[in-house]
Amino acid sequence: MMEELQVDVAVVGGGPAGMSAALAAARAGASVALIDEYAAPGGQIWRRRFDEVGADAPPSLPRAARELCAALVASSVHVLSGATVWASPAPGELLLTGPVERVRAAATVLATGAYDRPIAFPGWTLPGVMTAGGAQALAKGQGVVPGRRVLLAGAGPFLLPVAAQLAASGAEVVAVAEATRRRDWARVGPRMSAHPDRLREYVRYRGKVRRIEWGHVLVRAEGNGRVESATIARCGPDWAPTGGERTFAVDAVCTAYGFLPSVDLARALGCELRGDAVAHDDDMATSVRGVYVAGEASGVGGADLAVVEGELAGWMAAAHARKGANGNGAPANGQARPGNGAATRGDVAPHPDLPRLRARRAKLAGFAGILGELFDPRPGLLTLARPDTILCRCEDVTKGAVDAAVAGGATTMSALKVVTRCGQGPCQGRTCERLVAARLPEEPARFSGRAPMRPIPLDVLIRTAAD
Numbered sequence: 001m002m003e004e005l006q007v008d009v010a011v012v013g014g015g016p017a018g019m020s021a022a023l024a025a026a027r028a029g030a031s032v033a034l035i036d037e038y039a040a041p042g043g044q045i046w047r048r049r050f051d052e053v054g055a056d057a058p059p060s061l062p063r064a065a066r067e068l069c070a071a072l073v074a075s076s077v078h079v080l081s082g083a084t085v086w087a088s089p090a091p092g093e094l095l096l097t098g099p100v101e102r103v104r105a106a107a108t109v110l111a112t113g114a115y116d117r118p119i120a121f122p123g124w125t126l127p128g129v130m131t132a133g134g135a136q137a138l139a140k141g142q143g144v145v146p147g148r149r150v151l152l153a154g155a156g157p158f159l160l161p162v163a164a165q166l167a168a169s170g171a172e173v174v175a176v177a178e179a180t181r182r183r184d185w186a187r188v189g190p191r192m193s194a195h196p197d198r199l200r201e202y203v204r205y206r207g208k209v210r211r212i213e214w215g216h217v218l219v220r221a222e223g224n225g226r227v228e229s230a231t232i233a234r235c236g237p238d239w240a241p242t243g244g245e246r247t248f249a250v251d252a253v254c255t256a257y258g259f260l261p262s263v264d265l266a267r268a269l270g271c272e273l274r275g276d277a278v279a280h281d282d283d284m285a286t287s288v289r290g291v292y293v294a295g296e297a298s299g300v301g302g303a304d305l306a307v308v309e310g311e312l313a314g315w316m317a318a319a320h321a322r323k324g325a326n327g328n329g330a331p332a333n334g335q336a337r338p339g340n341g342a343a344t345r346g347d348v349a350p351h352p353d354l355p356r357l358r359a360r361r362a363k364l365a366g367f368a369g370i371l372g373e374l375f376d377p378r379p380g381l382l383t384l385a386r387p388d389t390i391l392c393r394c395e396d397v398t399k400g401a402v403d404a405a406v407a408g409g410a411t412t413m414s415a416l417k418v419v420t421r422c423g424q425g426p427c428q429g430r431t432c433e434r435l436v437a438a439r440l441p442e443e444p445a446r447f448s449g450r451a452p453m454r455p456i457p458l459d460v461l462i463r464t465a466a467d
């Protein structure tokens with residue numbers, strides 16, 4: 001028999017959004033499970049060092065993170081770490097790896113975060129070439145740098161903290177190639193000034209990075225068996241290279257062209273998407289009843305926004321679950337029914353100030369909009385891959401093979417999947433989906449999703465089938 005846990009609210013993802021959602025739901029009186037595939041809560045930004053995995057409030061994390069971690073330990077939230085949700089046969093039912101293999105919940109919060117957006121260029125599959133998020137995870141989690149001489153390339157504010165972290169960990173940062181130009185930043189300057197904390201953060205990191213090559217993209221990485229050199233070039237406004245190539249001797253290359261929301265679980269549940277992210281209303285409800293979303297899965301906007309959205313989604317999910325318990329819903333203004341002090345079975349504890357929370361969310365989401373306008377990848381990046389450049393690295397499918405299949409009539413993602421095998425490997429298209437879709441006229445198209453969403457041990461599958 002599979003071990004099962006039944007709760008009011010299941011939160012998938014233990015980053016800032018998920019921790020905040022779990023705590024808000026618990027404060028509202030719900031029983032809560034928080035599920036995350038990493039060894040301890042924290043997510044991407046607050047990834048713990050390996051020797052701090054068991055700590056209640058890891059000393060190396062910033063104060064906001066330590067406070068959330070400690071609150072989680074002191075709360076009634078059932079934390080399931082090292083557990084991957086690999087399928088959701090129906091809303092409210094999650095299948096996971098680990099001692100608890102099934103969680104049933106009256107409401108679900110998807111706080112599944114984001115991952116580095118892959119960009120294909122000649123040499124991107126060479127050992128030593130990785131995403132900046134991957135390099136940062138190594139540095140933060142294991143204290144390991146990807147190489148001694150590192151070149152970083154991409155667009156947006158994530159380049160700088162990673163460059164600073166790698167330099168602080170002993171790597172020599174030989175160049176930082178940033179696709180935008182300073183005049184792009186000047187254009188949004190007046191709107192940026194409404195977010196002084198973010199600007200201060202940027203200035204702090206900028207001071208740690210000696211030189212940025214503005215208006216440059218990485219055009220190729222080369223080496224015999226592993227990366228030995230990286231070439232950057234000037235780029236036009238659409239980020240296509242325009243010449244002026246320079247080559248650097250390196251043993252590691254990191255790319256940071258923004259993040260893609262993790263939406264595979266949302267798609268499995270049938271949630272509508274808006275662009276790359278999960279569509280939601282002002283209170284973080286998705287198109288599927290009882291399913292809420294928070295943080296980067298709902299659009300990439302940073303940790304502060306993730307925390308606020310988590311609180312909103314967690315409280316709303318608790319209210320939905322309580323509604324199921326007594327047949328009454330949470331009133332639209334978010335206040336408890338008259339006479340409610342503490343939560344009792346079927347009631348939701350009042351939120352102290354939902355209007356303030358909603359207003360803060362709207363303000364922070366505005367900043368995310370500015371970042372998207374500046375840094376969302378531009379079409380010139382698609383010109384970097386050559387016919388022999390691999391797009392699907394799980395199944396070794398090249399751009400040329402995809403183009404030949406399209407020319408031969410495979411003009412949908414499903415047809416391309418069948419004809420070329422792209423998207424059929426362990427990552428289930430998380431890496432190549434946008435790269436392959438860009439070869440089709442009808443972008444944004446998607447592969448059909450199917451369980452298991454992540455690689456899982458075969459015995460898990462067998463036990464689930466037998467149950």
Ligand SMILES: Cc1cc2nc3c(=O)[nH]c(=O)nc-3n(C[C@H](O)[C@H](O)[C@H](O)COP(=O)(O)OP(=O)(O)OC[C@H]3O[C@@H](n4cnc5c(N)ncnc54)[C@H](O)[C@@H]3O)c2cc1C
Nearest residue numbers: 013015016017036037043044045085113133295296302303
């Ligand atoms: C690689 C990377 C590095 C980043 N580093 C920084 C940084 O240094 N500074 C910064 O300001 N911002 C950083 N960001 C942006 C950062 O994601 C957000 O600011 C913040 O962490 C978002 O919080 P979140 O809770 O929405 O998502 P995350 O912090 O990404 O948390 C999502 C969690 O969901 C879990 N998860 C996802 N799917 C499943 C599943 N199926 N089963 C179980 N668990 C699952 C993941 O393990 C993860 O822990 C980074 C983003 C990425 C992708």
